[in-house]
Amino acid sequence: MSTELAFVRTEQIPPSPPPSSAIGPKKWIKDNLFSSIPNTILTIVTIWLIYTVLMVVVPWMANGVWNTSSLTECREVLQGKTGACFSVLSERWNQILYGFKYPVDSYWRPNTALILLAFAAAPVMFFDLPRKMLIFTAIYPFLAYWLIWGGTILGPLVALLGFVAGGFAFMRLSFKSFAAGFFGAIIAAFAVWIIGGGLIPETASENSLLAAVPSRDLGGFMLNLMLGVTCVSLSLPLGIALALGRQSNMPLIKGISVVFIEFVRGVPLITLLFVASVMLAYFFPPDSTVDLFLRVVIMITMFSAAYIAEVIRGGLAALPKGQYEAADSLGLDYPQAMRLIILPQALKISIPGIVNVAVGLFKDTTLVSVISMFDLVGMIRGPILASTEWNGVYWELLGFAAFLFFVVCYGISQYSQWLERRLATDHR
Amino acid sequence: MSELAIEREIDRSKMQVSDEVAIQISGMNKWYGTFHVLRDIDLTVNRGERIVIAGPSGSGKSTLIRCLNALEEHQQGQIIVDGTELTSDLKNIDKIRSEVGMCFQHFNLFPHLTILENCTLAPIWVRKTPKKEAIERAMHFLEKVKIPDQANKYPGQLSGGQQQRVAIARSLCMKPRIMLFDEPTSALDPEMIKEVLDTMIELAEEGMTMLCVTHEMGFARQVANRVIFMDAGQIVEQNEPEEFFNNPKSERTKLFLSQILGH
Ligand SMILES: Nc1ncnc2c1ncn2[C@@H]1O[C@H](COP(=O)(O)OP(=O)(O)OP(=O)(O)O)[C@@H](O)[C@H]1O
Ligand SMILES: [Mg+2]
Numbered sequence: 253m254s255t256e257l258a259f260v261r262t263e264q265i266p267p268s269p270p271p272s273s274a275i276g277p278k279k280w281i282k283d284n285l286f287s288s289i290p291n292t293i294l295t296i297v298t299i300w301l302i303y304t305v306l307m308v309v310v311p312w313m314a315n316g317v318w319n320t321s322s323l324t325e326c327r328e329v330l331q332g333k334t335g336a337c338f339s340v341l342s343e344r345w346n347q348i349l350y351g352f353k354y355p356v357d358s359y360w361r362p363n364t365a366l367i368l369l370a371f372a373a374a375p376v377m378f379f380d381l382p383r384k385m386l387i388f389t390a391i392y393p394f395l396a397y398w399l400i401w402g403g404t405i406l407g408p409l410v411a412l413l414g415f416v417a418g419g420f421a422f423m424r425l426s427f428k429s430f431a432a433g434f435f436g437a438i439i440a441a442f443a444v445w446i447i448g449g450g451l452i453p454e455t456a457s458e459n460s461l462l463a464a465v466p467s468r469d470l471g472g473f474m475l476n477l478m479l480g481v482t483c484v485s486l487s488l489p490l491g492i493a494l495a496l497g498r499q500s501n502m503p504l505i506k507g508i509s510v511v512f513i514e515f516v517r518g519v520p521l522i523t524l525l526f527v528a529s530v531m532l533a534y535f536f537p538p539d540s541t542v543d544l545f546l547r548v549v550i551m552i553t554m555f556s557a558a559y560i561a562e563v564i565r566g567g568l569a570a571l572p573k574g575q576y577e578a579a580d581s582l583g584l585d586y587p588q589a590m591r592l593i594i595l596p597q598a599l600k601i602s603i604p605g606i607v608n609v610a611v612g613l614f615k616d617t618t619l620v621s622v623i624s625m626f627d628l629v630g631m632i633r634g635p636i637l638a639s640t641e642w643n644g645v646y647w648e649l650l651g652f653a654a655f656l657f658f659v660v661c662y663g664i665s666q667y668s669q670w671l672e673r674r675l676a677t678d679h680r
Numbered sequence: 681m682s683e684l685a686i687e688r689e690i691d692r693s694k695m696q697v698s699d700e701v702a703i704q705i706s707g708m709n710k711w712y713g714t715f716h717v718l719r720d721i722d723l724t725v726n727r728g729e730r731i732v733i734a735g736p737s738g739s740g741k742s743t744l745i746r747c748l749n750a751l752e753e754h755q756q757g758q759i760i761v762d763g764t765e766l767t768s769d770l771k772n773i774d775k776i777r778s779e780v781g782m783c784f785q786h787f788n789l790f791p792h793l794t795i796l797e798n799c800t801l802a803p804i805w806v807r808k809t810p811k812k813e814a815i816e817r818a819m820h821f822l823e824k825v826k827i828p829d830q831a832n833k834y835p836g837q838l839s840g841g842q843q844q845r846v847a848i849a850r851s852l853c854m855k856p857r858i859m860l861f862d863e864p865t866s867a868l869d870p871e872m873i874k875e876v877l878d879t880m881i882e883l884a885e886e887g888m889t890m891l892c893v894t895h896e897m898g899f900a901r902q903v904a905n906r907v908i909f910m911d912a913g914q915i916v917e918q919n920e921p922e923e924f925f926n927n928p929k930s931e932r933t934k935l936f937l938s939q940i941l942g943h
Binding site for chain 2: 572677
């Protein structure tokens with residue numbers, strides 16, 4: 253009909269560079285900062301705000317004084333200028349990091365433990381590393397305990413042997429049935445602990461290689477890190493167990509899990525910590541002196557395990573039923589199906605939630621300052637701010653505490669994002 | 681639901697049916713709560729038989745086939761699979777499940793594992809096959825379903841038809857003696873249906889005992905040696921495919937066939 257409608261292109265149009273108004277920083281600024289009147293107003297207000305904050309913070313930091321021995325000396329040096337009194341950090345550096353009672357000539361011990369932690373955590377966090385490194389991870393808790401608390405090496409050794417015996421018993425018996433292996437392992441471990449504990453002489457700690465340090469002498473940021481690492485690594489397996497327990501067909505296990513989770517989640521952590529510091533002693537045999545550190549670890553672990561359990565339950569619920577059915581139809585038994593099929597996927601979905609809990613837990617370790625443990629915040633509020641030299645240095649101290657926590661938490665967050673990318677295999 | 685023509689010659693001579701009984705169901709009943717889904721099911725399947733189960737939606741086809749490897753529990757009657765009775769004994773259930781392969785409508789591959797890992801997982805953990813042997817066997821079956829070059833990809837990177845063939849290979853790696861299929865092609869586009877059916881025909885030619893819920897009547901006509909028609913939880917009619925399609929006996933069957941074939 254109409255011949256002018258028909259069209260065939262015979263030559264390709266060669267590509268040409270875009271006009272200069274369509275690329276470059278100018279275009280970006282125009283598009284993103286000044287695209288409309290409200291946007292322009294917002295941009296200007298924001299720039300003004302940033303400018304005011306910087307005008308206060310930059311001189312304060314730049315004029316900072318690092319080497320006086322009290323706040324009054326700082327004021328003399330500054331002579332009315334605004335400026336920070338960072339001397340408190342340099343003068344009380346050790347107290348901030350280790351507390352005020354940990355023996356100074358033993359600082360190398362927690363330092364070594366921290367460095368070794370990197371090697372112990374690496375194979376767990378980066379699973380491309382050789383699996384053999386996990387052996388060190390398994391030994392690490394006992395080694396770190398011995399390094400930090402000192403005393404006789406027999407204690408951690410017996411504890412380690414108990415776990416090894418339990419592991420062996422489990423491997424031997426679990427061929428028959430899972431329950432036999434499970435209870436066999438518990439019995440074997442306790443047998444070793446009780447017999448081994450009885451064999452350690454009372455005086456073993458007195459002339460030991462590393463001088464014994466009691467728990468109440470721990471403090472500073474070291475205490476926060478210790479609580480954080482211990483509680484996160486304990487509450488993850490406990491949380492998984494609780495989440496699976498809550499899904500269980502067995503009414504007793506399900507009931508226990510539900511009651512535990514709902515109860516612990518419904519109580520403020522600070523209450524649990526008071527229970528740990530005051531009341532838990534009533535539950536243990538009267539002459540046993542269960543360590544305050546251990547009691548606090550139990551409470552924080554229970555608290556975060558309940559939250560992690562709920563996060564993981566969400567991940568389990570998000571898995572299609574077909575995954576369970578496919579695992580069943582291939583003949584995998586329950587532990588295999590969970591370990592190989594269900595948990596890897598459920599945990600992957602739960603990573604953001606778990607990290608959320610872990611970061612929260614780490615920051616919540618500062619609450620122990622309320623039950624008179626001298627962690628970072630406890631140190632600042634107590635010995636440092638109460639001293640005549642440094643009474644009144646709030647910004648520098650609390651700012652530095654915030655900075656320390658921020659570095660660790662930001663690290664955790666970055667790691668979790670890397671992990672999510674690394675595990676993304678579903679190509680959605 | 682078309683009568684998809686299967687182009688190649690099918691060698692029925694190899695599809696021998698032996699006298700040996702593979703599955704024996706007698707007086708089986710199942711309820712979901714108070715809802716009576718399966719009613720008095722009696723069915724004997726011999727080794728080497730290819731059975732197609734058809735019927736309207738909700739008639740209990742999936743439920744029946746899922747009872748055979750205890751994905752669903754039956755409440756009454758007896759199911760004997762490969763000489764082992766299905767009871768609530770977990771040992772028996774795991775034994776039967778490792779002898780019976782199953783393919784699902786939505787493939788149910790494990791998305792966090794590569795194709796190869798999907799295929800080697802169960803042999804390694806359930807059968808305790810050495811890893812090397814498991815990989816060799818997996819590659820053998822992946823070649824058979826014509827996707828060996830995808831072995832290191834993840835399920836999400838494959839087309840639906842490819843995924844279903846991987847699912848078949850995954851089942852075959854357990855060397856099952858019986859294969860169950862629950863609408864293996866109904867989530868697929870027509871050209872993919874063909875590649876999956878081809879794989880299933882090859883299996884049939886090798887003498888695999890197969891129970892297959894499907895709407896592919898072309899497949900039923902050419903491969904099955906028995907078609908079972910279910911309605912409202914009962915087996916209404918069963919016959920050889922020729923007789924079943926050309927000369928249905930019950931009114932229900934006639935209605936169903938006219939709906940499914942005659943458009
Ligand atoms: N878990 C369940 N709980 C209760 N009722 C169910 C359950 N699963 C299936 N049913 C019911 O049982 C009946 C049979 O279901 P089944 O899945 O076996 O049907 P089907 O023949 O496979 O149908 P389709 O062709 O749609 O797959 C249906 O009426 C369904 O609603
Ligand atoms: Mg169905």
